[in-house]
Amino acid sequence: MEVTIVMGSSSDSKVMKGAVEALDACGVEWEARILSAHRMPEELKAYIEGQVAAGTRVFIAGAGLAAHLPGVIASYTVRPVIGVPIRAAFDGLDALLSIVQMPKGVPVATVGVNNSYNAGLLAVQMLAMGGSAGGLVGGLVGGSAGGSKGDRQSWGDTFAPEQGLEQAPEPGLESGLESGPEPKTKRELEQKTKTMNLERQLQKLRQERAEKLMKEPQNREVFE
Numbered sequence: 001m002e003v004t005i006v007m008g009s010s011s012d013s014k015v016m017k018g019a020v021e022a023l024d025a026c027g028v029e030w031e032a033r034i035l036s037a038h039r040m041p042e043e044l045k046a047y048i049e050g051q052v053a054a055g056t057r058v059f060i061a062g063a064g065l066a067a068h069l070p071g072v073i074a075s076y077t078v079r080p081v082i083g084v085p086i087r088a089a090f091d092g093l094d095a096l097l098s099i100v101q102m103p104k105g106v107p108v109a110t111v112g113v114n115n116s117y118n119a120g121l122l123a124v125q126m127l128a129m130g131g132s133a134g135g136l137v138g139g140l141v142g143g144s145a146g147g148s149k150g151d152r153q154s155w156g157d158t159f160a161p162e163q164g165l166e167q168a169p170e171p172g173l174e175s176g177l178e179s180g181p182e183p184k185t186k187r188e189l190e191q192k193t194k195t196m197n198l199e200r201q202l203q204k205l206r207q208e209r210a211e212k213l214m215k216e217p218q219n220r221e222v223f224e
């Protein structure tokens with residue numbers, strides 16, 4: 001599935017229906033699961049890793065209260081995560097702040113409280129820019145999405161580091177990067193190569209940050 005939807009509780013499903021509405025309207029296939037970051041942390045990790053390997057390109061995660069689900073998912077993958085704060089207490093402000101205030105290095109795109117429909121639309125927009133949702137969002141974002149000549153630049157064209165883009169990815173280097181349908185055309189192959197190189201770059205940045213953290217002082221040294 002190109003989009004995977006996760007929510008923290010069955011009590012979130014009414015709100016999360018909006019995301020499904022937007023995805024269905026654009027013909028984007030999705031899969032949904034109820035998995036709580038706090039109540040089932042191990043099952044959540046295994047599921048996300050499985051979905052990445054199976055080719056999910058965008059995650060949508062909704063939760064209320066101490067809404068750590070989107071952030072925890074974002075810590076397991078460099079694929080984009082869209083967080084939906086769900087109103088369960090404090091008018092949803094608790095969930096909104098829990099989702100939006102991610103630390104540097106692990107972003108989560110956050111939509112408005114209970115606005116899962118926008119999360120669905122944003123996911124489709126992301127897919128369209130990656131060139132895989134051919135023609136899906138013509139009516140939604142304007143222009144002819146899906147890689148025809150003259151459409152907007154793909155995100156790879158815009159943000160890729162200068163070096164390394166032309167280099168073909170080494171198969172089997174990182175699990176998850178090989179996922180998704182096999183490219184059929186030269187353009188699809190180029191797009192996939194760009195995506196894989198960008199993901200590799202994102203993983204490298206995370207790795208560097210993690211390695212720096214590993215060198216932080218420990219025990220008594222922390223307070224010195």
Ligand code: AIR
Binds near residue numbers: 062065067
């Ligand atoms: N939640 C579940 N596990 C961790 C969190 N933060 C959230 C759910 C739901 C709220 O807690 O996403 O919005 C209440 O869940 P429940 O199951 O008690 O109804």
